[in-house]
Amino acid sequence: MNLLLLNVLVVVYLLVTLYLGYRGWVTTRDTEGYMVAGRKIHPYIMAMSYGATFISTSAIVGFGGMAGLFGMGLLWLTFLNIFVGIFIAFIIYGKRTRRMGYNLGAMTLPELMGRRFDSQFIQWFSGLVIFLGMPLYASVVLIGAARFMETTLSIDFNLALLIYSLIIAAYVVWGGLKGVMYTDAMQGTVMFLGMIFLLIMTYLHLGGVTAAHQALTDMANLVPQSLAAQGHRGWTSMPALGSAWWWTLVSTVVLGVGIGVLAMPQLAVRFMTVRSGRELNRGVLIGGVFILAMTGVAFDVGALSNVFFHATQGKIAIEVAKGNADSIIPVYINAAMPEWFVYLFMLTLLAAAMSTSSSQFHAQGTAIGRDIYETLTGKKGTGSILVTRAGIIVAVVIAVVLGYILPENIIARGTSIFFGLCAAAFLPMYTCALFWRRATRAGAIAGLVTGTFSSVLWMVFVHKKEAEALGISRFIFGRDVLITQMPWPVVDPIVVALPLAFLVTIVVSILTRPPDTAHLDRCFKGIK
Structure with missing residues (x-):
């Protein structure tokens, strides 16, 4: 390995990143600039920032590794990512979010909901x-980047995690959302190029598209008995309908992330950064192509890594990765790709992790500074920005600590948990706020509380993956889960909590006094 060349590439990349963060800092002069980038962002920067924030190392490393385990069925998530996460998000939700946010002077998703109701x-x-x-979501993104640095550079995982976190904190704390979006756009461009090269190199290694996919289909008989018993039927087939693996793939991975994207606070705020709905229209094509290149390639290559490993080592991918799905993509890259591409892909993963992490930390900081501190104290202005910056630092510290203690195979699962929680807590209230004038304050509060606590309680007492790990149910009731009858222990919380929260929001709104007409006219001004 040419460490000199690699170090030069990394240093140049980091200098460009810090420069763009600096540009965000020098052009940010007030709270609106720090929170929503002045509402004048170019559509390319907005779309690439949205995509780069959405797609992180959890998608490339975590979900790519899950594709190595589950197979091509994860491509359904790519479909939802594009149809729901880009088309519906930009055209249907985004335009109304931008306009209502402008009408109400809102700078975060919680503030938009608070002012709407x-x-x-x-x-x-x-x-x-x-x-x-x-x-939890922030920490698994950090883990994805640190794992690749550990595998590629042979450096200590803990050291990689710490260095990476300090660099992100430096430009997020000072640059605000404008600095985050500038760096996101650059990082998204690097990610796009890296993934396109990865797809091409993979098919060249495996003899072309047709030969590669046929070889993967022919490997169905190599599925381990333990996985076949749970419904695994091969890497080009969906798991057996109704099996444990089918429920995990469909409810946790596909629906949890595919639907949850609509209610992600760090993504929704992007819609408030552009001048008009025209910029959102122009961003759809850019975002759609980007998401296809990111998730489609990661899932395709993750599944096809089984063909490579079987041909070269006589093992399937999860066996080569020693049971840790999070290691499949890093191990495949280092084993199958030329040295120069390993360098390029490392920059791709650094870009993916940094773009998502910076937005996560910015969202957590604004949650503390804008949504909690200002709301509870009534103090605004410079003081809230200082609290926001302090909140970002605290968020980084928490994520790093979790990165040290979380178990293996956590990247994809940690992402799904947070996406599902946001969907259950925010999506009913958010949807009704934008599209239903009759939605009331009481209905929104009831749905918010119901979605949040039903999702958490299902994870703690019913969904086996979390319930076993947390141990709360066993401590209180003496058993890992309260409902043992299949399929409930493998049904993701979003399947129960999201419909329940929608139902509660609608019913309570119907039963309570309608909102003030003058306030509604102000909220929906200019919205057709």
């Missing part, structure tokens, strides 16, 4: 959910 509780409680729930 005239409720301080909604704003600070939503901010609390973000600040307490996002560290």
